[in-house]
Every structure is written in C-alpha cells, then in structure tokens.
Amino acid sequence: MPSAPPPDWVLTRRRAIGDRIRAARLDANLTQERLAELSGMDRQTINRIEQGHASPLLDNLIRIADALGTPLADLVR
Template sequence: MPSAPPPDWVLARRRAIGDRIRAVRRERKLSQENLAELAGMDRQAINRIEQGHASPLLDNLIRIAEALDVPLADLVR
C-alpha cells in the first residue's frame, strides 16, 4: 500500500529549503553542475531538491551544506 503524500506544510518547507540551497549556490557563483560535483551528487538530484520535487536524504543535505561551506542549520531553518 503506497504511503499518503506529505501534507502541504511539509511540501512548503521542502520548497523553502530548496530555495535556500539555490540562493546560497548562486551567492557562491556555482552552477548546479558545480555544486553536484562538489557534493558528490548528480545535477538532476540538485535540481530536484532545489525545485522541491524530491525529499533529500539527510546525508545529501549534509553533503550540500559542506559543499556550500554553510552550516546545515542555515539550509533547513
């Protein structure tokens, strides 16, 4: 039996986290491809996270924060 989709407030928080990742990435003048390479991920995964279409694993959020040189907490506030 498939699980129920997440509630709207969860989707909104996911989009907000993606927006923060995108903003920091742009401040650092990195492309999605550059960030993906630094984080050891693929560009499509970065795109899905920034768009709020994917629910990232904690490990991937840690990798992104490290690649952007920001505390993880700054991305998920």
C-alpha cells in the first residue's frame, strides 16, 4: 500500500531547500553534472532535488553540502 503524499507545507519546504542548493551550486559556478560528480551522485538526482521532486536522504544532503563547501545548515534552514 503506497504511503500518502506529503502535505503541501512539506513540499514547499522541499522546494525551498532545492532552491538553496541550486543557488549555492550557481554561486560555486558548478553545473549539475559537476556537482553530481563531486558528490558521487547522478545528475538526474541533483536535478530532482533542486526541483523539489525528490526527497533527498540526509546522507545525500551531507554529500551535496560537502561538494559545495557549504554548511549543511545553510541548505536546510
């Protein structure tokens, strides 16, 4: 049985986190492909996280923050 979709406020926060990741990536002058390489992930996953379509694992958020040289708290505040 599939779980219920998350409430709208969760989706809004997820999109905001994706926006912060995208902004940090652009500030670092990185493409999605390069961020994916640096974080050990694939570009499609980075894209889904930035768009708010995927709910990233904490481990992946840590890897993204490390690849961006950004504190994790700055991405999820």
